[in-house]
Amino acid sequence: MADAEAKKGAFRKGGKKKGGANSYLILAWFLVGTAILSWICAATGQPGVSAASVAQILNSPVNGFTSALPVCLFVIVLGGFLEVVGKTGALNAGIASLVKKLRGKELVLIPILMVLLGICGSTYGMCEETVPFYLLLGAALYAAGFDTMTSALTVLLGAGCGCIGSTVNPFSVGVAEAALADMGYDVNKGLVLLLGFIVFAIAEGSAIVFVVRYARRVKADRSNSAMSEAELTAMDEEFGGEKGVASKAGNLTPRQRWVLVAFAISFAVMIVSFVPWSSFGVSLFDAGQKTEEVVTKVKDDDLVSAYADKGLGTLRLDGNVSGTVTTSSVVTPAWSALLTGASLGNWYFNECTTWFLLMAFVIAAIGGLSADEAVKTFLKGAAGILDIALVIALARAISVLMHETGLDTWILNSAAAGLSKVSAPVFSVGSSIVYLLLSFAIPSSSGMATVSMPIMGPLAIKLGFPVEVMIMTYVVSHGIILLFTPTFGVLLAGLAFSKVEYSTFLKTVMRYIVGLAIALIAFLTVMMVVL
Structure with missing residues (x-):
């Protein structure tokens, strides 16, 4: 307990005085700005754009919730699941044991975790699925002597930079290639794969260096934390003291060991279930169907x-x-479709919600909780995370309003017209800017590829530029925006889990993101010229 209190004091000493802006207010201002932009475009006669009505503006948060309901429900159930696991004491005891074994080598965890998350991002676009890892790594890295900005950066940049360097990601690269193939255009998939590997190495490697350097500073002197005093207080309340690892540092009981096994299985199944195995020619999980x-x-x-x-x-x-x-x-049905009706590799958030709901009560039984205690604990966790689900819904509202008013399509068509007669360097940089802007409106990678690639791909081919570089331009630009845009609800949800304000996050990471964007756009511009 004394160590936990000392840690609190050390963190607070370095904290800034003020907290950041409320996430809901930030998103509300973005929503208002979207409406105003639609009015301006409609008033100036921009084709295809209609002015947002009062009804559309007021309905957009509700429509956003409807659109994001599978993700929101998953987050709510996940909150209940994690509360049940926490009630058994197994997670804190397990983390304490891990930290004890790694004493003096805690920094090693960060690059290992980031590489693993990056591989998942590059191969199947793991992004929204990272939500629970903000809490898990927050607890682990806090216990290891870091702040939760470190854990947030580990998850976000680890998986996010993996998505930026997508290689065989079926939800971005795959959809883009399919969209062009349907139009009769050939794509050199080997070249796309090579470009993806190079981008992955640049993005993931630089992100690891950035996060490790920050983590080392915080570990050496906790007054170097970028978090404000209010954020550090919230972090201590969530991860320290009575609720923290320090208070559960005893030996694991047999029940707790089995809880950790079930906990690990829960997340292993989730990861396996999201990988589209059929896209890679793997039929193991469809056997018997x-x-x-x-x-x-x-x-x-x-x-x-x-x-x-x-x-x-x-x-x-x-x-x-x-x-x-x-x-x-x-x-x-396939053998792996027994529990949810969908085989592993074909799950999405509905199936994962069912899985975590089931495992919450399996773990409660293993942990020795009574039925009444399990239900009350689950409901407590679900209620405690409702505000994060609402952030995701409000973020989706902005995309809904842009689509309803036609702003997203107008931005794309206007940009394509402006790039129709330019040189390769100008086209490459211009295309990157187009995708950076459009990604605010369309956070979905598959949605972006479906909407934009039938326009931008043929345009690149018509001008004599390699369409493979065009695909990676879309992937890179879209991925960079998802590292910081508030319209991507999962980002704000992860920061809320980590007790980090959005404004604090931007101040910490923005210089790195700008530098990464410049480096990758320069690389793709060179490829656009030489290939």
Whole structure:
């Protein structure tokens, strides 16, 4: 306990006096700014842009919640799951044991964790799935003598720089290549892979150096923490004292050991479940699945009804129309689809929510909690994390409003027109700027590729520039924006877990992000010229 109190004092001594701006207010101002921009564009006659109505502005947070509901629900259930694990005392005891074994070598954890997160980001776009790691690494690195800015940077830059250097990521590189292939354009996938590896090495390597240098300063003298006094107080309350590792530093009991095994299995299954194994030719998790083709007759009334149900308007057809729709139906599910109905590799947030809900009560039983205690503990954790889910929903509202007003498409089309007759260096830098701006509106990597690549890819080919570099320009620019944009709700959620204000985070990391952006854009510009 004395060590925990001493740690609090050391951190607070170096803290700045003021906290940062509230995340909700930051997002609200972005939402208002989006509405104002739509009014300006509509008033000046910009094609395809409509002025945001009062109803659209007021409904956007609710529509954002609807759009982000799977992620929000996952975060809420995750809060309950982690509270149950914490109640058993196993996690704190396990972290204390790890820190004791690594005493004097704690810095080694950071590059190892960042490389692992980076590989996940590069291969399958692990980003939103990193939410729980902000809490887990926050507890571990705080116990090791760092602040939670260190843990936040480890997770964000580790996975984020991996996404920037995507190699076989099916949700960014894969979607972009498929969009061009559907239009009849050939893409040299080997060249895309090589460029991805080089970008990954630059981004991940520089991020590790940046985070380790910061962590070393904080470890040597905790007054070097970039966090404010208010943030450090919140950090101490969350990770120190009675709730912290120091108070649970005893030996692990047999029950706690089994809880940690179940805890590790929970996250291992989550990671495995998100990897699209079929994209890599792996069918292990689909074994046993049998499907059959189902042919359904379609008449004109069916088409009219489908149009109306989708809210696309009234469809009028001249004459009788008929046809067939062929779909694939699962007759026998795969062995790994037993619990959620979807095989591993085909899970998304709904399936992961089900999994963590189940494991919360499995761990409660292993940890010796009564049924009543397990339910109350779970609800306490879920309630405590609701504010973070609301941040994610409000962040999504900005993207919803930009889409409804047509701002996202207008930005893309206007930029493409402006880049139609320029040199390779100008085109490369201009394309990067376009993607940097557009990524504020479209945080989804697959959504961005689907919307933009059919426009920017053919434009690059028409001008005689390598489309492979165009793909990496999109990947890099989009990934850089996700490192700091408040419209990416997972970023603000992770900072909230870490008790770090958004403004403090920006002051700490922005110089690095700008430097990384300049270096990568320069590299891609050279590739655009020489390839």
